[in-house]
Amino acid sequence: MRDAVIVGAVRTPVGRRKGGLAPVHPVDLSGHVLRALAGRAGFDPADVDDVIWGCVSQVGDQAWNVGRSAVLAAGWPESVPGTTVDRQCGSSQQAVHFAAAAVLSGQADLVVAGGVESMTRVAMGSSAGAGNPFGPMVRARYAGADGFSDGAAIPFNQGVGAEMIAERWGLSRSRLDEYSLASHEKAAAAQDAGAFDGEIAPVEVPDGDAATAVVGRDEGIRRDSSLAKLGELPTPFRPDGVVTAGSSSQISDGAAALAITTSDWAAAHGLTPLARIHTAVLAAADPVIMLTAPIPATEKALHRSGLGIADIDVFEVNEAFAPVPLAWLAETGADPDRLNPRGGAIALGHPLGGSGARIMTTLLAQLRDRGLRFGLQTMCEGGGMANATIIENLPAR
Numbered sequence: 001m002r003d004a005v006i007v008g009a010v011r012t013p014v015g016r017r018k019g020g021l022a023p024v025h026p027v028d029l030s031g032h033v034l035r036a037l038a039g040r041a042g043f044d045p046a047d048v049d050d051v052i053w054g055c056v057s058q059v060g061d062q063a064w065n066v067g068r069s070a071v072l073a074a075g076w077p078e079s080v081p082g083t084t085v086d087r088q089c090g091s092s093q094q095a096v097h098f099a100a101a102a103v104l105s106g107q108a109d110l111v112v113a114g115g116v117e118s119m120t121r122v123a124m125g126s127s128a129g130a131g132n133p134f135g136p137m138v139r140a141r142y143a144g145a146d147g148f149s150d151g152a153a154i155p156f157n158q159g160v161g162a163e164m165i166a167e168r169w170g171l172s173r174s175r176l177d178e179y180s181l182a183s184h185e186k187a188a189a190a191q192d193a194g195a196f197d198g199e200i201a202p203v204e205v206p207d208g209d210a211a212t213a214v215v216g217r218d219e220g221i222r223r224d225s226s227l228a229k230l231g232e233l234p235t236p237f238r239p240d241g242v243v244t245a246g247s248s249s250q251i252s253d254g255a256a257a258l259a260i261t262t263s264d265w266a267a268a269h270g271l272t273p274l275a276r277i278h279t280a281v282l283a284a285a286d287p288v289i290m291l292t293a294p295i296p297a298t299e300k301a302l303h304r305s306g307l308g309i310a311d312i313d314v315f316e317v318n319e320a321f322a323p324v325p326l327a328w329l330a331e332t333g334a335d336p337d338r339l340n341p342r343g344g345a346i347a348l349g350h351p352l353g354g355s356g357a358r359i360m361t362t363l364l365a366q367l368r369d370r371g372l373r374f375g376l377q378t379m380c381e382g383g384g385m386a387n388a389t390i391i392e393n394l395p396a397r
Contacts, residue, residue, distance in 0.1 A: 002262050004100035005273035008041025009361040010201050011256035013218050014349035017120050020215035021253040026118040031073025033257045036201035041259045049108035051082035052098050054091025054115025055353035059127045088382035093356025097280040099260040109265045114257030117351040128153045145288045159237035161290035162321035166242050169327045173242040176322040177230040180247045180346050187221045187343025199365045220250045220349040247322035252349030256357035279305040279390040291324050293386030294378040295331045301388040313372035316363045318379040319344035367393035
């Protein structure tokens, strides 16, 4: 029976907005991780059946099918196709799901899945332009809903959704700030211990006069953060709210990629399976509150896998806003010590289309480093959706 296994995973560092990766075109950033992936996993790029690439704002520097352009930038054979998908923040996690489905069905043997977002160069929401992407029928359906702004080009507001979650689950400003500070502290500890080093492919960046600088570490971690500093930040989404920039994911630049094949194909080509894609599901919920779908997605993944919440050794729940993982914890009853052990997007950043693959690369590294078996990853997404994926660490052979 065919399976879907990960034989390689790599990411760039996550750069801060206008930070070290800002000079690098997103196509070049994508090409960089593709080259690094092939080198580390040991496959011949000519064997790749498809590259499925996540990207949210597919306009400007990220237009014209950045997935195919990434293949060309990587110097891979012109015979390798590429496509670009958008499931909002879960785009590259969805790319992994599509890749797994392709190899499981026999439509492909080796697929690369990943994604990119250069939020410095292509601002969030740019793809809407001057258009009205939701149309009158969607607007009529949700007119008057709490948090819905009928006059805006994008009327659903994620920040307001985060405030709605905080209110519904009784999450105070102090609780959100405490969680956010802990994310920075965990990420700093992981970085200091070298926990991210093996998953990162450092990026050479032009530095003027033919010189180059190397960006090799995640830039968003704030080592000088404190509850006092977080407590001084304004609440931009509601005047009397609890969500701040400090309890929100950072605007970031970055890319990540994974190579997915079958165990049989890997054995025949001398590749090492690292983890099995055990279960992959989708869920959707209220698009106004928008950010709660990881809860039913997790329930669905556990049901389909036959596993219980206690069977999962590590959870990666994307920290789009602090209320998201906290509400998820309250509903699932998961062990909080297993949640985002190396920090999350509040500290590391959230390069939209690349985040799903970045998180899965980090999740895989944790399972391998610590000798654990199961990891579950889930992300809230625009439109009120979520992906959830369970991966199973495979022992060294």
